[in-house]
Amino acid sequence: MSDYKRRTDPRTGKRFLAHRAIAEWHLGRPLEPDEIVHHVNEDKGDDHPLNLQMLPSARVHALLHWYLRREAQGVQHLWPLEVWLEVLSVKRLET
DSSP states (O other): OTTSOEEEOTTTOOEEEHHHHHHHHHHTSOOOTTOEEEETTSOTTOOOGGGEEEESOHHHHHHHHHHHHHHHTTOOOSSOHHHHHHHTTOEEOOO
16 A cells, blocks of 8 residues: 555644545545545556546455456456446546
8 A cells, every 4th residue: 555645634634545535525425434446547646536436345446457457368358348347336536
Protein backbone atom coordinates (compact mmCIF):
# COMPACT_ATOMS: atom_id res chain seq x y z
CA MET A 1 0.00 0.00 0.00
CA SER A 2 2.98 2.31 0.23
CA ASP A 3 2.73 3.30 -3.46
CA TYR A 4 -0.63 5.01 -2.93
CA LYS A 5 -0.78 8.76 -2.33
CA ARG A 6 -1.59 9.61 1.27
CA ARG A 7 -2.81 12.96 2.47
CA THR A 8 -3.34 14.51 5.89
CA ASP A 9 -6.58 16.25 6.80
CA PRO A 10 -5.48 19.69 8.09
CA ARG A 11 -8.49 19.90 10.42
CA THR A 12 -8.15 16.52 12.13
CA GLY A 13 -4.57 15.50 11.38
CA LYS A 14 -5.81 12.08 10.20
CA ARG A 15 -4.09 10.39 7.26
CA PHE A 16 -6.16 9.06 4.36
CA LEU A 17 -5.67 7.50 0.94
CA ALA A 18 -6.21 10.09 -1.80
CA HIS A 19 -7.82 7.71 -4.32
CA ARG A 20 -10.44 6.61 -1.79
CA ALA A 21 -11.23 10.23 -0.88
CA ILE A 22 -11.59 11.15 -4.57
CA ALA A 23 -13.92 8.20 -5.13
CA GLU A 24 -16.03 9.18 -2.09
CA TRP A 25 -16.25 12.78 -3.28
CA HIS A 26 -17.18 11.69 -6.79
CA LEU A 27 -19.81 9.18 -5.62
CA GLY A 28 -21.18 11.63 -3.07
CA ARG A 29 -21.08 9.10 -0.25
CA PRO A 30 -18.57 7.40 2.02
CA LEU A 31 -17.14 4.13 0.77
CA GLU A 32 -18.00 0.98 2.66
CA PRO A 33 -14.97 -0.62 4.34
CA ASP A 34 -15.07 -3.62 2.00
CA GLU A 35 -15.34 -1.55 -1.21
CA ILE A 36 -12.17 -1.36 -3.29
CA VAL A 37 -11.09 1.51 -5.55
CA HIS A 38 -9.26 0.10 -8.58
CA HIS A 39 -6.89 2.11 -10.79
CA VAL A 40 -7.91 1.22 -14.36
CA ASN A 41 -4.48 1.95 -15.89
CA GLU A 42 -2.77 0.32 -12.85
CA ASP A 43 -0.85 3.55 -12.13
CA LYS A 44 -1.36 4.07 -8.40
CA GLY A 45 -0.31 7.71 -8.77
CA ASP A 46 -3.06 8.51 -11.30
CA ASP A 47 -6.06 9.42 -9.15
CA HIS A 48 -8.13 11.03 -11.92
CA PRO A 49 -11.81 10.02 -11.46
CA LEU A 50 -11.92 8.48 -14.96
CA ASN A 51 -9.06 6.17 -13.94
CA LEU A 52 -10.89 4.89 -10.85
CA GLN A 53 -13.39 2.05 -10.59
CA MET A 54 -15.32 1.21 -7.46
CA LEU A 55 -15.40 -2.55 -6.87
CA PRO A 56 -17.79 -4.08 -4.35
CA SER A 57 -15.22 -6.40 -2.73
CA ALA A 58 -11.66 -7.67 -2.71
CA ARG A 59 -12.98 -10.86 -4.35
CA VAL A 60 -14.23 -8.95 -7.39
CA HIS A 61 -10.92 -7.05 -7.49
CA ALA A 62 -8.99 -10.34 -7.56
CA LEU A 63 -11.30 -11.69 -10.29
CA LEU A 64 -10.75 -8.53 -12.37
CA HIS A 65 -6.97 -8.95 -12.18
CA TRP A 66 -7.34 -12.65 -13.02
CA TYR A 67 -9.39 -11.73 -16.11
CA LEU A 68 -6.83 -9.13 -17.23
CA ARG A 69 -3.90 -11.48 -16.61
CA ARG A 70 -5.54 -14.27 -18.64
CA GLU A 71 -6.39 -11.83 -21.43
CA ALA A 72 -2.72 -10.72 -21.55
CA GLN A 73 -1.79 -14.40 -21.94
CA GLY A 74 -3.96 -14.61 -25.05
CA VAL A 75 -7.01 -16.32 -23.56
CA GLN A 76 -10.23 -15.38 -25.36
CA HIS A 77 -13.04 -14.91 -22.86
CA LEU A 78 -16.68 -15.70 -23.47
CA TRP A 79 -17.71 -12.14 -22.53
CA PRO A 80 -15.87 -8.87 -23.14
CA LEU A 81 -14.59 -7.14 -20.01
CA GLU A 82 -17.35 -4.48 -20.02
CA VAL A 83 -20.11 -7.13 -19.95
CA TRP A 84 -18.28 -9.14 -17.30
CA LEU A 85 -17.93 -6.07 -15.06
CA GLU A 86 -21.61 -5.23 -15.54
CA VAL A 87 -22.56 -8.74 -14.42
CA LEU A 88 -20.45 -8.21 -11.29
CA SER A 89 -22.12 -4.80 -10.71
CA VAL A 90 -18.89 -2.83 -11.04
CA LYS A 91 -19.27 0.93 -11.41
CA ARG A 92 -16.78 3.18 -13.15
CA LEU A 93 -16.62 6.71 -11.79
CA GLU A 94 -18.12 9.05 -14.38
CA THR A 95 -17.75 12.79 -14.73
